[in-house]
Amino acid sequence: MKLLKAAVVFVLAPTLTPAFDPLSVSVMVGGAVMAWHLFSSDSWLKCRFQECCKKNSTVNFTALKAQLDNRLFGQHLAKDVVLKAVLGFSNNPSPKKPLMLSLHGWAGTGKNFLSQILAEQVHPAGLRSKFVHLFLATLHFPHHDQVKLYKEQLQNWIRGNVSACPSSVFIFDEMDKMHPGVIDAIKPFLDYYEEVDGVSYRKAIFIFLSNAGGDLINKAAFDFWSSGKHREDIQLKDLEPLLSVGVFNNKNSGLWHSSIIDRNLVDYFVPFLPLEHRHVKMCVRAEMAARGYAVDEKIVQAVADEMTYFPKEQKIFSDKGCKTVQAKLDIHEDFVMRDMKSRV
Amino acid sequence: MDVGKSHYLQMLMLPTKLFLCDLVVNQFAALQENLDKKLFGQHLVSKVVVKAVRGFLNNTNAKKPLALSLHGWTGTGKNFVSKIVAESIYKKGLQSKYVHQFVATLHFPHAHSINLYKDQLQSWIRGNVSACPRSLFIFDEMDKMHAGLIDSIKPFLDYYELLDGVSYRQAIFIFLSNAGAEKITEVALDFWRNGRTREDIQLTDIQNALSVSVFNNKNSGFWHSTLIDRNLIDYFIPFLPLEYKHVKMCVRVEIESRGYTVDEDIVSRIADEMTYFPREERIYSDKGCKTVDAKLDYYYDF
Numbered sequence: 001m002k003l004l005k006a007a008v009v010f011v012l013a014p015t016l017t018p019a020f021d022p023l024s025v026s027v028m029v030g031g032a033v034m035a036w037h038l039f040s041s042d043s044w045l046k047c048r049f050q051e052c053c054k055k056n057s058t059v060n061f062t063a064l065k066a067q068l069d070n071r072l073f074g075q076h077l078a079k080d081v082v083l084k085a086v087l088g089f090s091n092n093p094s095p096k097k098p099l100m101l102s103l104h105g106w107a108g109t110g111k112n113f114l115s116q117i118l119a120e121q122v123h124p125a126g127l128r129s130k131f132v133h134l135f136l137a138t139l140h141f142p143h144h145d146q147v148k149l150y151k152e153q154l155q156n157w158i159r160g161n162v163s164a165c166p167s168s169v170f171i172f173d174e175m176d177k178m179h180p181g182v183i184d185a186i187k188p189f190l191d192y193y194e195e196v197d198g199v200s201y202r203k204a205i206f207i208f209l210s211n212a213g214g215d216l217i218n219k220a221a222f223d224f225w226s227s228g229k230h231r232e233d234i235q236l237k238d239l240e241p242l243l244s245v246g247v248f249n250n251k252n253s254g255l256w257h258s259s260i261i262d263r264n265l266v267d268y269f270v271p272f273l274p275l276e277h278r279h280v281k282m283c284v285r286a287e288m289a290a291r292g293y294a295v296d297e298k299i300v301q302a303v304a305d306e307m308t309y310f311p312k313e314q315k316i317f318s319d320k321g322c323k324t325v326q327a328k329l330d331i332h333e334d335f336v337m338r339d340m341k342s343r344v
Numbered sequence: 345m346d347v348g349k350s351h352y353l354q355m356l357m358l359p360t361k362l363f364l365c366d367l368v369v370n371q372f373a374a375l376q377e378n379l380d381k382k383l384f385g386q387h388l389v390s391k392v393v394v395k396a397v398r399g400f401l402n403n404t405n406a407k408k409p410l411a412l413s414l415h416g417w418t419g420t421g422k423n424f425v426s427k428i429v430a431e432s433i434y435k436k437g438l439q440s441k442y443v444h445q446f447v448a449t450l451h452f453p454h455a456h457s458i459n460l461y462k463d464q465l466q467s468w469i470r471g472n473v474s475a476c477p478r479s480l481f482i483f484d485e486m487d488k489m490h491a492g493l494i495d496s497i498k499p500f501l502d503y504y505e506l507l508d509g510v511s512y513r514q515a516i517f518i519f520l521s522n523a524g525a526e527k528i529t530e531v532a533l534d535f536w537r538n539g540r541t542r543e544d545i546q547l548t549d550i551q552n553a554l555s556v557s558v559f560n561n562k563n564s565g566f567w568h569s570t571l572i573d574r575n576l577i578d579y580f581i582p583f584l585p586l587e588y589k590h591v592k593m594c595v596r597v598e599i600e601s602r603g604y605t606v607d608e609d610i611v612s613r614i615a616d617e618m619t620y621f622p623r624e625e626r627i628y629s630d631k632g633c634k635t636v637d638a639k640l641d642y643y644y645d646f
Contacts, residue, residue, distance in 0.1 A: 107575060112503060127505045139466070139499040139507065143459055290405065320575035323503070326407055327578035330399020331392065 006033075051123075051130055053165030059090040064121045071117060071286070072110050073322075074279035076232050077239075078103070078270050082114060085268045086121070089205070097192045098204040100265055102175075104243070105272025106214040108321020114270075115171050115207045122169055122205065131165045133157070137178035144179050151185035158189055159199055166203040175210035190265040213271070216242045218310075218317065221273050225316055231273065239271045274317035280304045283322035287329055303328045365442050365476040366435045372398050375432035382428065382597070383421050384633075385590035387543050388550075389414075389581055396579050397429060400516070408503045409515040411576055413486075416583025417525045419632020426482050426518045433480065433516075444472065445482045448489035455490060462496040469500055470510055477514040486521035501576040519577070524554050528582045529628065536627060542584065550582045585628035591615045594633035598640055614639045 010026060020028075037043040046052065064086065068079045082101065089099040103111040120126035127134060135141075141150045161168045172178070172186075189201045220242055224234055275283075281304045288295050306328050309315035368374070375397060379390040393412070400410040414422045431437035438445065446452070452461045472479050483489070483497075500512045531553050535545055586594075592615045599606050617639055620626040 116505070134504070134507070136499050136504075136507070138495055142462060142466075142496060291403065323575040324578055326403070327396065327399075327410075330403070331395045333395070333399055 051125055053131055053167065055166075059086055059121045061087055064117075067117050067121070068114075072114060073282040073286075074231075074275045075110055075114070075272055077234060077236060078110070078114060078272055081236065081268050081270050082118065086118060086205075090122075095202050097265075097267075098190060098201050098206055100190055100206045100208070100267045101270055102208045102210075102266045102268070103270045103272060104210055104213040105217055106274045106317075106321060107211060108318070108323035109272040109275055110321070111209045111272055112173065115209065118205075118207070119169050119171070122167060131161070131167070132169045132171070133161065134171045134173065137172070137174040137182075141178060141182050147179050147181040150179075150182050154182065154185050158186070158201075159197070162189075162201050162204050163199045166200060167205070169205045169207070171207045171209065173209045175208045176212040187265065208266075213243050217271050218274050221317065222311065225314075231276070234273065236269075236271070240269065243269060243271070275321045276316055276318070277304055277309070280307055280318050280322060280325065283325050284329065287326055291329075299329075299332050302332055365478045366440060367478060368433060368435055372401075372432075375428065378428045378432065379425070383425060384593040385542070385586045386421055386425075386583055388545065388547055389421070389425060389583060392547065392579055392581050393425060393429065397433075397516075400578075401433070406513045408576070408578075409501055409512050409517055411501050411517045411519070411578050412581060413519045413521070413577045413579070414581045414583065415521045415524050416528055417585040417628075417632060418522060419629070419634035420583035420586055421632070422520045422583055423484065426520065429516075429518065430480055430482075433478075442472070442476045442478070443480045443482070444468070445484065448483070448485040452489060452493055458490055458492050461490075461493055465493065466496055469497070469512075470508070473500075473512050473515050474510045477511065478516075480516045480518070482518045482520070484520045486519045487523040498576060524582070525585075527553050529585050532584050532628070533622070533625075536625075542587070545584065547582075551580065554580070554582075586632045587627055587629070588615055588620070591618055591629050591633060591636065594636050595640065598637050602640070602644075604644060610643050614643060 010029065038046050038049075040046070061083075065083060068083065072079060085099065085101060089095055103114065105111055116127055119129070119132045123129035123131050126132065135154075141147075141154075158170065175183070186206070188196055189204070190206060194200065194202075217239060220239055221231070221234065224231065224238075281300050284300045284303045285295050288300070303325060307325070308319045310317055310319055372394070376390075376394050379394060383390060396410065396412060400406060414425060416422065427438055430440070430443045434440035434443055437443070446465075452458075452465075469481065486494070497517075499507060500515070501517060505511065505513070528550055531550050532542065532545065535542065535549075592611050595611045595614050596606050599611070614636065618636070619630045621628055621630055
């Protein structure tokens with residue numbers, strides 16, 4: 001229908017402007033139409049050159065599962081929960097509240113990585129997208145005496161961006177270091193309102209990352225290991241009671257959760273288990289493949305052995321998860337590898 | 345927007361940005377050579393630094409900025425190494441406008457202005473890295489730096505792709521401190537007392553000794569305890585205290601650089617004048633190679 005109208009306009013335009021020759025008129029009309037498309041939002045032309053917010057974006061299940069399986073190692077619980085959560089949310093045509101995921105765990109286990117993968121599925125440009133916003137407590141809200149300013153700024157920022165693109169993604173890192181006053185500012189957006197001041201937040205996604213509860217999760221994982229059970233047998237229900245007792249009910253844990261979970265605004269608590277030796281080896285292999293080298297098992301073993309492990313006697317879980325693996329790989333590189341790479 | 349295209353554009357722009365940063369073309373030959381010729385008595389350092397810097401610079405897809413922590417006894421060559429690294433990467437070395445040196449006691453002296461320092465430092469780092477992604481930041485006297493200020497640098501050292509639109513993944517951060525020097529000396533002394541050579545000391549020996557006492561003790565004043573909590577330091581590079589023979593090497597180099605002929609008698613005399621510890625064995629120089637050139641002036645008259 002649109003095409004027909006366009007065709008009609010093009011054919012009739014020259015007749016309506018006898019002062020100009022048909023060719024010039026067509027060119028002018030064509031130019032005007034293109035300009036109008038470029039400046040209006042959501043037109044196909046603009047979306048080819050600039051990023052657009054998709055009105056009805058749904059997450060591709062198979063793509064997300066493939067990404068999680070291939071890139072995230074050792075987190076069967078996190079993968080499970082996130083897949084179900086995100087799919088349920090995105091396939092729901094009218095969600096009642098924004099999706100709120102709270103990721104907890106030890107350093108280097110993949111919390112930021114997972115939120116990055118997730119953001120990429122919702123907005124293809126991932127963390128570089130205009131519609132994905134990353135906030136670090138120590139960087140963006142450093143001074144505790146300026147909490148009022150941060151609150152206002154944050155609220156305006158969220159409101160503005162969600163009205164521009166309802167399916168915006170907000171990632172808050174280092175939540176355990178964030179001032180509770182700032183977190184309170186976000187609470188209204190997470191709730192079951194249809195609209196707040198004319199803006200609906202129901203399609204937005206909020207991801208909170210923190211290290212809080214990491215030691216409890218580690219203890220649970222260690223208990224499982226020492227009783228001889230498989231890591232994959234750990235269920236969410238094994239971890240939730242621990243977390244609620246140790247972390248949420250403890251006001252001295254420095255954790256803000258006590259206010260947000262009072263209102264049951266967190267949809268999913270996603271625990272991240274500490275990584276074992278074999279997972280570190282998977283990280284090394286992935287890094288070698290990413291750099292274009294052939295995977296050499298000796299080097300993989302050497303790099304994984306160099307990492308430090310806890311607890312001190314049993315040495316099962318990596319202290320730093322997969323962090324600094326890249327750097328250690330640099331040390332083990334030798335000229336053979338460089339030779340192989342240059343020939344590749 | 346097609347993500348592939350934006351990455352392609354970034355890759356195209358990368359060489360121009362590197363060119364803008366005034367980088368030296370063949371960086372590694374100079375680095376290895378300079379470290380071998382000019383740095384004495386630090387076999388651990390030359391191995392690790394060259395591999396670390398080379399690996400990082402070659403990696404076009406680094407996931408985080410390079411963070412090196414150089415710690416050890418005074419006068420052992422920490423600032424010297426950072427100078428050599430700067431010279432091998434940037435055409436103008438330490439004078440380059442893309443190399444930034446911060447001395448904790450000089451630039452961040454007052455504890456009560458900590459908030460101001462935090463803001464300024466963050467803006468400074470952000471501004472410079474957006475102008476030149478391959479910037480080098482050297483922080484001296486880290487053991488005297490306020491913990492809150494160190495915390496404010498942490499986000500830049502982490503594995504983020506972009507922070508407020510700026511990528512820090514190509515920057516290099518070097519931290520210098522005296523922390524852990526006693527422990528390192530203990531390890532070196534143990535080796536000496538057991539009759540083993542200095543070159544037998546491995547990185548793991550020192551790391552084990554340090555981690556037990558220092559990293560786990562929050563009162564040790566070892567600033568690393570905050571940064572290593574997040575494991576943001578890529579390499580801990582220890583500097584061993586210098587022995588008599590190394591001091592002599594320093595003297596020889598200084599004489600040659602001034603254009604005189606090397607007189608072994610004078611070299612020995614100058615080296616003898618330095619003070620050594622521990623009191624009985626007298627193996628390691630108290631001040632490393634510092635004040636050697638001043639002593640030289642006394643012996644050579646013009």
